[in-house]
Amino acid sequence: MVPTRRTWNLGATPSLRGLWRVGRAGEPEPGMARPAPASPAARPFPHTGPGRLRTGRGKDTPAGSSEEDSGIRSAARPALAQCRAVSVDWAGPGSPHRLYLTLQALQDKGCESKSQGTKEEKLPKRQVPAPKRDREAQEAGGAMNVEKTGGRLFGSGRCSSLSGPPGAAPMVHRMVEAMSQLQEEKAQLQEELVALRERLAVRDSDQQATSTQLQNQVEHLKEKLISQALNESQARNQHLQEQVAMQRQVLKEMEQQLQSSHQLTAQLRAQIAMYESELERAHGQMLEEMQSLEEDKNRAIEEAFARAQVEMKAVHENLAGVRTNLLTLQPALRTLTNDYNGLKRQVRGFPLLLQEALKSVKAEIGQAIEEVNSNNQELLRKYRRELQLRKKCHNELVRLKGNIRVIARVRPVTKEDGEGPEATNAVTFDPDDDSIIHLLHKGKPVSFELDKVFSPRASQQDVFQEVQALITSCIDGFNVCIFAYGQTGAGKTYTMEGTPENPGINQRALQLLFAEVQEKASDWEYTITVSAAEIYNEVLRDLLGQEPQEKLEIRLCPNGSGQLYVPGLTEFQVQSVEDINKVFEFGHTNRTTEFTNLNEHSSRSHALLIVTVRGVDCSTGLRTTGKLNLVDLAGSERVGKSGAEGSRLREAQHINKSLSALGDVIAALRSRQGHVPFRNSKLTYLLQDSLSGDSKTLMVVQVSPVEKNTSETLYSLKFAERVRSVELGPGSRRAELGSWSSQEHLEWEPACQTPQPSARAHSAPGSGTTSRPGSIRRKLQPSA
Numbered sequence: 008m009v010p011t012r013r014t015w016n017l018g019a020t021p022s023l024r025g026l027w028r029v030g031r032a033g034e035p036e037p038g039m040a041r042p043a044p045a046s047p048a049a050r051p052f053p054h055t056g057p058g059r060l061r062t063g064r065g066k067d068t069p070a071g072s073s074e075e076d077s078g079i080r081s082a083a084r085p086a087l088a089q090c091r092a093v094s095v096d097w098a099g100p101g102s103p104h105r106l107y108l109t110l111q112a113l114q115d116k117g118c119e120s121k122s123q124g125t126k127e128e129k130l131p132k133r134q135v136p137a138p139k140r141d142r143e144a145q146e147a148g149g150a151m152n153v154e155k156t157g158g159r160l161f162g163s164g165r166c167s168s169l170s171g172p173p174g175a176a177p178m179v180h181r182m183v184e185a186m187s188q189l190q191e192e193k194a195q196l197q198e199e200l201v202a203l204r205e206r207l208a209v210r211d212s213d214q215q216a217t218s219t220q221l222q223n224q225v226e227h228l229k230e231k232l233i234s235q236a237l238n239e240s241q242a243r244n245q246h247l248q249e250q251v252a253m254q255r256q257v258l259k260e261m262e263q264q265l266q267s268s269h270q271l272t273a274q275l276r277a278q279i280a281m282y283e284s285e286l287e288r289a290h291g292q293m294l295e296e297m298q299s300l301e302e303d304k305n306r307a308i309e310e311a312f313a314r315a316q317v318e319m320k321a322v323h324e325n326l327a328g329v330r331t332n333l334l335t336l337q338p339a340l341r342t343l344t345n346d347y348n349g350l351k352r353q354v355r356g357f358p359l360l361l362q363e364a365l366k367s368v369k370a371e372i373g374q375a376i377e378e379v380n381s382n383n384q385e386l387l388r389k390y391r392r393e394l395q396l397r398k399k400c401h402n403e404l405v406r407l408k409g410n411i412r413v414i415a416r417v418r419p420v421t422k423e424d425g426e427g428p429e430a431t432n433a434v435t436f437d438p439d440d441d442s443i444i445h446l447l448h449k450g451k452p453v454s455f456e457l458d459k460v461f462s463p464r465a466s467q468q469d470v471f472q473e474v475q476a477l478i479t480s481c482i483d484g485f486n487v488c489i490f491a492y493g494q495t496g497a498g499k500t501y502t503m504e505g506t507p508e509n510p511g512i513n514q515r516a517l518q519l520l521f522a523e524v525q526e527k528a529s530d531w532e533y534t535i536t537v538s539a540a541e542i543y544n545e546v547l548r549d550l551l552g553q554e555p556q557e558k559l560e561i562r563l564c565p566n567g568s569g570q571l572y573v574p575g576l577t578e579f580q581v582q583s584v585e586d587i588n589k590v591f592e593f594g595h596t597n598r599t600t601e602f603t604n605l606n607e608h609s610s611r612s613h614a615l616l617i618v619t620v621r622g623v624d625c626s627t628g629l630r631t632t633g634k635l636n637l638v639d640l641a642g643s644e645r646v647g648k649s650g651a652e653g654s655r656l657r658e659a660q661h662i663n664k665s666l667s668a669l670g671d672v673i674a675a676l677r678s679r680q681g682h683v684p685f686r687n688s689k690l691t692y693l694l695q696d697s698l699s700g701d702s703k704t705l706m707v708v709q710v711s712p713v714e715k716n717t718s719e720t721l722y723s724l725k726f727a728e729r730v731r732s733v734e735l736g737p738g739s740r741r742a743e744l745g746s747w748s749s750q751e752h753l754e755w756e757p758a759c760q761t762p763q764p765s766a767r768a769h770s771a772p773g774s775g776t777t778s779r780p781g782s783i784r785r786k787l788q789p790s791a
């Protein structure tokens with residue numbers, strides 16, 4: 008094994024330290040470049056550096072050159088021998104270094120043998136014995152026989168002679184060469200050594216600087232740690248001091264508490280002592296009391312015993328009495344038991360008794376019910392009789408009032424009448440007679456008598472009260488006709504339809520019908536149907552039909568009853584006023600789609616609302632049918648007189664014709680003529696069955712009160728009076744009929760001027776319509 012170290016300290020000899028170095032050329036210092044190895048041919052002993060003996064003079068000195076040298080050498084010899092021994096140990100057998108060492112040993116031996124005689128005794132104690140050394144040389148030299156050389160094999164310059172057996176010279180030469188090579192290597196090693204020393208010095212200085220730095224850091228850290236520790240210890244100290252102060256305080260308080268508790272204990276002790284003394288005293292008292300109580304008790308016991316003896320005696324006496332009583336009570340008990348048994352038997356038989364009682368009660372109740380039923384039947388009969396009577400009375404009342412009645416209603420002066428003398432009031436009333444009306448026409452007062460006259464102050468309800476009886480008779484199965492007659496703008500539509508807030512006859516009549524029908528619902532079943540029609544220019548149209556343009560015809564019923572009907576006229580069944588309003592809404596829509604100027608049109612046409620009330624008496628099955636015709640007639644002003652032409656004249660002719668026909672029919676009816684000219688107009692023909700027979704007719708003549716309309720008012724009132732004044736006698740009736748020709752209706756009162764166009768300015772196109780419930784004849788209503 009080759010040791011890793013490259014430098015050996017040659018023992019304790021100070022003079023040789025650093026001088027004797029054996030290096031291995033092939034092992035460079037870590038981190039250093041390895042020197043290029045010499046070729047094996049050039050280096051016969053590779054890896055072997057020859058040792059060099061230094062004298063300390065700085066250069067190689069030939070051995071034995073001087074006595075001084077030899078002295079030194081001899082002095083160093085033991086150390087050298089020691090080194091060699093070490094080297095021999097290190098160098099492996101056969102290695103060049105071993106060879107070198109062997110040679111060196113031989114040299115030394117040669118020298119020694121030369122001076123053997125003189126210096127044998129001076130030899131230092133050899134550490135390696137000769138035989139060993141020879142063995143080593145033998146091992147190193149291989150074929151070279153060291154024993155044969157006898158120490159004369161070779162020598163350095165120091166040997167005085169170099170002789171040997173023949174053939175030793177070349178070997179010496181080779182050895183010399185090897186030596187020189189070794190020297191060269193040694194020089195190289197020295198250089199390396201110098202470089203190493205420099206590096207070592209640099210490293211030392213680095214280490215020194217680093218250590219200084221580390222030292223500084225350590226110092227700094229130390230200071231820091233010390234200061235930190237100092238701070239901490241100060242804080243801790245302060246904290247501890249505070250705690251100590253607190254503890255002291257607590258201790259102080261505890262001491263105070265202890266003191267106070269000591270005081271308290273002393274007080275308590277004193278109290279306890281006091282209580283103990285009191286207890287003792289109380290104990291003594293108690294003992295005394297107990298003794299006195301014991302005495303009392305004994306006394307009481309003695310008394311009680313004496314009393315008990317007395318009472319016992321009394322009880323014994325009582326017992327004797329009770330015993331005697333018991334003997335007397337026994338028969339009473341026996342009778343009670345007998346009674347009880349009897350009752351028991353009765354209870355057992357009670358259900359049977361109850362059943363019998365129930366039977367009899369049921370029979371009584373059945374009898375009572377039968378009696379009540381018969382009473383009810385009687386009452387029903389009476390009620391029906393009363394009903395018939397009421398009907399008769401009502402009819403009598405209506406008859407007394409007249410089947411055909413004429414009333415007048417004067418509307419108030421409105422904004423539409425304008426201002427000035429033309430808008431002054433020309434109508435007055437008789438405060439004592441509500442059937443008289445006075446008209447100031449062209450300065451001349453004219454008076455008329457009708458069945459009733461309503462002033463402008465009369466409300467819708469007042470007017471309705473007058474017609475209410477007619478509506479009720481419709482429920483009883485009578486036909487009723489109510490007409491509104493008068494010039495345009497006189498208030499016909501207001502009276503018939505009214506406003507949403509203040510409805511007119513139409514809606515009130517239907518409300519009354521529904522109320523009456525509901526009242527009679529227990530006995531009668533009623534169905535109410537509604538139809539709406541319009542007559543314009545003598546053409547009848549269905550306002551509730553799907554095709555309002557279609558012309559309708561009035562036909563005789565094919566069943567031979569003689570009644571009339573209108574094929575295709577729509578009939579809606581209604582159950583409430585809301586239903587009616589829906590129906591009218593539909594009718595209004597039909598009208599508005601048909602005519603652009605609805606107001607104008609509505610003034611020139613007759614609007615009919617036909618309400619049919621069909622009833623069945625639930626008990627008798629009796630059927631009734633009543634018809635209520637509510638007619639808003641076309642304006643009665645005589646447009647034809649004004650010389651109107653074309654369609655306007657045609658309209659006027661149709662209106663006049665139909666109104667004259669109506670007058671004729673009413674006159675014929677009042678005079679009970681055999682022939683009533685119903686067929687003279689569509690209006691009268693349609694209303695034929697509602698005007699004839701037991702039918703009741705009411706005409707409301709609408710009057711405008713203002714000065715400018717007095718001519719038309721006069722005409723309307725004259726017409727109304729004539730209708731009313733027709734006598735009921737047939738002769739007189741007939742005699743009166745002559746004045747009701749349609750021609751007269753057109754040409755009546757020639758002195759009157761043709762009235763100006765209606766004062767009511769309600770025909771402005773495009774100003775919209777006002778919704779009126781229960782209205783089929785809607786108009787543009789000027790603001791009230």
Ligand SMILES: Nc1ncnc2c1ncn2[C@@H]1O[C@H](COP(=O)(O)OP(=O)(O)OP(=O)(O)O)[C@@H](O)[C@H]1O
Pocket residue numbers: 417418419421463493494495496497498499500501502606609610640641642709767786788789
């Ligand atoms: N009694 C009344 N109280 C208050 N206002 C009334 C009364 N009568 C009529 N009027 C008003 O007078 C105006 C004309 O009335 P309405 O339209 O009813 O006349 P008309 O006779 O039906 O006309 P037309 O022949 O054109 O149908 C309306 O604005 C209406 O509100």
